[in-house]
Amino acid sequence: MSFHSIETEQAVLGSILIESELIYESVLTPEHFYHEGHQLIFEQMMQMREKQEKIEIVSLVARLGAAVQDIGGVQYLSQLSTSFPMTDQFANHEQIIKEKYLMRTGMLAIKKLYSELPDNPRELAAELMSLAESIGDQVRTEGGFRHIKDGLMDHVDQLEHKKEHGLASGAKTVGTALDKITGRWKKQTLNIIAARPSVGKTAFMLNNAVAAGKEGMTVAIFSLEQPEVQLLDRMIAAECRIIGENIRDGKLSDDEWTKYTVGLSTLAEMEIYIDDKPGRTIQEIRSAVRKLRKKHPELIVLIDYLQLIHGGKKFAGGRNEEVGYVSSSLKQMARENDCPVIALAQLSRGVEQRQDKRPMMSDLRESGNIEQDADTITFLYRDDYYNQETEKKNIIECIVAKNREGSVGTAEMVNMREYGKFVDLETRYA
Structure with a gap:
């Protein structure tokens, strides 16, 4: 099983280059990316977001400076914006990147725990369960907004249930x-x-x-x-x-x-x-x-x-x-x-x-x-x-x-x- 997906990371970065406003919808951070070059690109994108600058290849190259060669040059950025023209899967691609990141960090945590094994088996079990819960909490889909109508319908159901069952x-x-x-x-x-x-x-x-x-x-x-x-x-x-x-x-x-x-x-x-x-x-x-x-x-x-x-x-x-x-x-x-x-x-x-x-x-x-x-x-x-x-x-x-x-x-x-x-x-x- 692969703990990273370079193509998915490229799709997310390419989508932002095509549609700059997507950076404001992103839930990722640079550390979520596996490829170091992608981490560097996304970090610059986040800085541009903070200054409300439009994200495009020219301005991104200017920000990267000499470091642009470390990520494959201007040609690589151009490929990102042309190889992934569809942006409708942006949220799904971000979710995949986040899950891959959790898999990597989870494996690193297990390796660290293995190298520092506690003497007490109960403590070991607790550490493993704590790790599993931590990953599980992060994997759960975020609730996001709900229209008040949905909440009101739930309220009616609860009130009827309360009346019937107490x-x-x-x-x-x-x-x-x-x-x-x-x-x-x-x-x-x-x-x-x-x-x-x-x-x-x-x-x-x-x-x-x-x-x-x-x-x-x-x-x-x-x-x-x-x-x-x-x-x-x-x-x-x-x-x-x-x-x-x-x-x-x-x-x-x-x-x-x-x-x-x-x-x-x-x-x-x-x-x-x-x-x-x-x-x-x-x-x-x-x-x-x-x-x-x-x-x-x-x-x-x-x-x-x-x-x-x-x-x-x-x-x-x-x-x-x-x-x-x-x-x-x-x-x-x-x-x-x-x-x-x-x-x-x-x-x-x-x-x-x-x-x-x-x-x-x-x-x-x-x-x-x-x-x-x-x-x-x-x-x-x-x-x-x-x-x-x-x-x-x-x-x-x-x-x-x-x-x-x-x-x-x-x-x-x-x-x-x-x-x-x-x-x-x-x-x-x-």
Whole structure:
């Protein structure tokens, strides 16, 4: 297989010489060309474009000066303009040149990786997957402009789908009040749930997973901290309203066994998938989500938790740069799979140093780009975690501190800790 096409490069340069205005439509750079002479010619063409000069052989020869002999002389430029008289395939020819360039750079990257093989096979796999994703992102056809009529027709389809299925608006959160603030977790968004340890992040995530499953969505859970059996214990306890210790110890009363049987049949009918392998790289997660999305278009992804995801390669800027890379990759994953991504995140100990211990943006541990990438950021806060005398016993505050498409505010829920269950205040009182 050839990694370059001299004739295609000649066709692009010849087309510009014939129709000077094509240079303003070009998406190439000099490095995309394989032939050094073609790189030199195109570089001069770009400079002429910047100065809004008409590109023709005479002016191009003047710019090249003595270097014109290195590319074959005036005769070669004349051949370019006469040998390829058709310009209607300009965009297709540019696409071929770009793809050939990606093939060359990809092979060079593989050779470099081979010469610097990491000792860890997981790191090697992550590097290869990262390289593949990078090339794949560049190969994808650019969207370009769409007429507003096309977008409006899509909008009508989405609205009708929303009315019929109730899914297009996004994934339901576990709380009615929280839904009102966030507007639900919408497709193509990255949503961060952050709290200090032991506040209830994982339980909150699992409650939301079940809520989405009950709506008919497919739920993908990546648990980098806890094994699957622990997640199942907690999901069953919350769904069946059985004390968690009884589930773990296997000491169920007759009434609890009935609840257990009914709850299990309900959970088993949901499209919930769990991946509990520790040390997952962001490349592995993106690959797994892409495969699942092909089979299940109405997908929501939940991750416990962000700071445990490996970047899959070395980062000169240290841990903060790695977390930032993971954060931006999760945002890309949400966009490319048209699904909401919910990632748990740890908060720094800075919370403990303040009198008011409600979290703030600056408390996001190893924040990197998290604040920038996230569409929503929700902090979980329990006053009884810090104040034994509080009147808000078993009340958890869901503080929506950032909401790119809606309002911010606080929704209060009841944390039924014996079950690991979160319910609306109205539900508890009823």
